[in-house]
Amino acid sequence: MNARHLASDETLAGFSAGRLDEGMSLVVAAHLEINAASAKALREIEAVGGGVLAQGEAVPMLTSAEDALARLDREPGEAPVPVPVRAVEAGLPQVLQPYELGRWHPIGRGVAMRRVHVPGAQARVFMLRAAPGIWLPEHRHTGNEWTTILAGAYEHEYGRFGRGDFDEANENHEHHPRVDAVEGCTCIVALTGEVRFRGWLGRLLQPLVRL
Amino acid sequence: MDADALIQAIASSADRRAFAQLFEHFAPRVKGLLMRGGTPPDLAEELAQETLMTVWRKAALFDPAKAGASTWIATIARNLRIDHARREKRSRLSQVFEILEEDEGPEQPDAVLAGSERDARVRVALKGLSKEQYRVVELAFLEGFSHQDVAQRLSIPLGTVKSRLRLAMAHLRRHLEDLR
Numbered sequence: 001m002n003a004r005h006l007a008s009d010e011t012l013a014g015f016s017a018g019r020l021d022e023g024m025s026l027v028v029a030a031h032l033e034i035n036a037a038s039a040k041a042l043r044e045i046e047a048v049g050g051g052v053l054a055q056g057e058a059v060p061m062l063t064s065a066e067d068a069l070a071r072l073d074r075e076p077g078e079a080p081v082p083v084p085v086r087a088v089e090a091g092l093p094q095v096l097q098p099y100e101l102g103r104w105h106p107i108g109r110g111v112a113m114r115r116v117h118v119p120g121a122q123a124r125v126f127m128l129r130a131a132p133g134i135w136l137p138e139h140r141h142t143g144n145e146w147t148t149i150l151a152g153a154y155e156h157e158y159g160r161f162g163r164g165d166f167d168e169a170n171e172n173h174e175h176h177p178r179v180d181a182v183e184g185c186t187c188i189v190a191l192t193g194e195v196r197f198r199g200w201l202g203r204l205l206q207p208l209v210r211l
Numbered sequence: 212m213d214a215d216a217l218i219q220a221i222a223s224s225a226d227r228r229a230f231a232q233l234f235e236h237f238a239p240r241v242k243g244l245l246m247r248g249g250t251p252p253d254l255a256e257e258l259a260q261e262t263l264m265t266v267w268r269k270a271a272l273f274d275p276a277k278a279g280a281s282t283w284i285a286t287i288a289r290n291l292r293i294d295h296a297r298r299e300k301r302s303r304l305s306q307v308f309e310i311l312e313e314d315e316g317p318e319q320p321d322a323v324l325a326g327s328e329r330d331a332r333v334r335v336a337l338k339g340l341s342k343e344q345y346r347v348v349e350l351a352f353l354e355g356f357s358h359q360d361v362a363q364r365l366s367i368p369l370g371t372v373k374s375r376l377r378l379a380m381a382h383l384r385r386h387l388e389d390l391r
Binding site for chain 2: 014016017018032047051054055058061065067068072076077095098119120
């Protein structure tokens with residue numbers, strides 16, 4: 001199945017330049033890990049960076065190559081080591097490795113949530129697992145809600161979102177997602193600002209999603 | 212100058228002359244790039260030196276099939292800048308970048324263009340951009356500013372930023388198309 005919902009160039013460029021919040025970045029990274037089209041778009045953006053470097057204006061250095069070599073003789077540095085931090089659970093993206101995950105806990109009928117601890121982030125990051133066929137409560141946000149689908153699918157006003165898709169909901173988007181009737185859905189979400197739910201189920205959920 | 216070959220010479224034989232050539236070419240450009248992005252001159256000097264030192268230390272990891280020399284060096288400079296900016300904040304973002312870079316990535320349905328070839332095409336394509344388009348590309352894609360921030364920095368309407376970027380990206384991607 002082709003993934004059709006990709007991160008925008010604006011989001012990929014912000015990610016690539018390290019300008020996004022760490023929590024938002026993590027959700028983008030999960031998308032890049034499993035979505036070939038966005039991974040390619042990112043490589044193109046990075047190549048533009050390389051091109052701008054190659055023909056950009058040079059500013060004379062005060063230090064020389066000999067200075068750098070002398071420093072390298074003094075501080076050879078560690079041999080490059082890969083960064084195995086901890087093994088990530090089966091089925092989860094590798095980019096979650098550096099982060100601690102909470103336990104799954106139910107937050108309503110058919111929905112469970114699991115916190116992702118990102119100490120450097122402003123955004124709240126969590127995973128959500130929803131049972132087949134349920135409707136998630138209708139909601140709107142004051143900030144951004146970015147989601148990468150890890151398994152299964154859901155569908156709402158903006159289309160169907162399956163594994164590897166990226167759902168970039170910004171202010172004023174209103175959602176009423178329905179979870180795939182067969183596969184259910186597991187996703188990772190980063191959230192800034194407030195979320196306002198509607199309806200009785202929403203009012204029950206409200207205190208729980210403040211995390 | 213064949214930057215790919217110079218990096219490979221460092222990897223295979225710790226070639227100090229190759230390093231000096233790379234340093235003379237790239238260090239002032241990295242410094243210029245960082246300064247255009249708002250990094251103060253002293254820090255830009257330090258980070259440019261560290262970028263080239265990292266090239267020396269990691270030369271064995273350079274893979275021109277993934278990214279050409281300029282792109283690889285630009286991402287090293289970026290990682291050092293991010294690390295520096297976030298040093299106090301217990302950020303693990305640079306680990307996330309490393310995991311993504313090591314990861315072979317999802318299966319590619321079509322042929323992958325070698326990194327060096329992609330770099331060469333981008334260089335040609337960039338020459339075809341107007342000055343205004345180039346500046347917008349630089350701020351949006353290299354510095355990662357939001358379209359709103361780019362509009363503010365250049366004192367031009369948001370719509371102008373968006374249309375310049377759209378044209379510039381269409382132009383760039385046309386040059387990369389048959390490589391996709």
